[in-house]
Amino acid sequence: CARDVLVHNPRVRMAGRITLGYSVDKVSAPWHAGLRMRSHDKTFCGANLISSSWLITAAHCIRHFHIEFKEIFAKEKVDIFLGTNSCNGESGVKYGIKSYVVHPKFGARAVYDNDVALVELDRSVTFTEDIRPVCLQPSSIINNNYLTHKLGHKIGRVVGCGQYSEFRKAAPEYLREVYVPYVNRDDCASVNIGQGNFTDSMFCAGYSRRNMGDACFCDSGGSLTMRLSENHPWVLVGIVSWGVGCDRSNHYGYYTHVAAFENWIQNYTRSDRDP
Structure with a gap:
């Protein structure tokens, strides 16, 4: 890592x-990923690379997506950028979402209880100096x-x-x-x-x-x-x-x-x- x-x-x-x-x-935070809403051209959340295919992020980035954008989260709407410190993803490597898993008990006892989700990338990452878990x-x-x-x-x-x-x-x-x-x-x-x-x-x-x-x-x-x-x-x-x-x-x-x-x-x- x-x-x-x-x-x-x-x-x-x-x-x-x-x-x-x-x-x-x-290269100081090579695990950081930016989640961008494609149609709004906006970075709305961060995420963290933990393996060659998986990111970990906050569940509310997915479940509360509709509050920010007035529409339901769908993996086809989001681009993920790794390997860049540019907040708009410029010069980074772009990935899509293959699948995602929100913790089943998110919000169970409080609004942000169990606030964790996993995102599977659409292809495996090639690790470099700029992209590491x-x-x-x-x-x-x-x-x-x-x-x-x-x-x-x-x-x-x-x-x-x-x-x-x-x-x-x-x-x-x-x-x-x-x-x-x-x-x-x-x-x-x-x-x-x-x-x-x-x-x-x-x-x-x-x-x-x-x-x-x-x-x-x-x-x-x-x-x-x-x-x-x-x-x-x-x-x-x-x-x-x-x-x-x-x-x-x-x-x-x-x-x-x-x-x-x-x-x-x-x-x-x-x-x-x-x-």
Whole structure:
């Protein structure tokens, strides 16, 4: 799986909102894919390459498609671009969708509960420096080494093509990144997000102060990755899922807990996973 060849220092990057922060070189996040609605010429979500044929994204990118575009999602309507940091897919490799699977319990206990989906590409990917799958780890490793404060504060890296801010809807030209700290579960549940909306299928990250950095609209489906050191690869820990606005005071960003779906993911992708 992919290693970052363009190393950034999270301490320097903490202040940038994802769309006001820093552009990402395409080899720095070679797993990132852009999902574009062909007829609207719009990138509406991100996704993440996890094997030669499969992407993982947020279920709401598919199930809530009609809210954005006033029509039902269909695989024939969407183009997928890999191998580019251009938010419109320019210079990237275009793929279609062969099939997709939305988690059967999406929305079961809360609107964004089990917010995960798998997308099968219409042909296998040829791995290059610009196109590589992101690493996955078992839930035991994720929970004990990444989603914990036992070994110090954990910083997640989020990349996406979301809009500049909650009230500025223009999208950036290039893929951007922001670094956000993991937040313990008690703090995630204590803010005003409505009873029962924070479930065990998700975690939260970010800042309680505004203008410190966050994901925003159209970043959905993209990655929150972590790594143990600069000598370790980036590991997919979360998928951008939901939040109350973007970058607001006393609110965090909420991410699908990828490792919670370890078995479900393997059931579909086991024979295709990069060794």
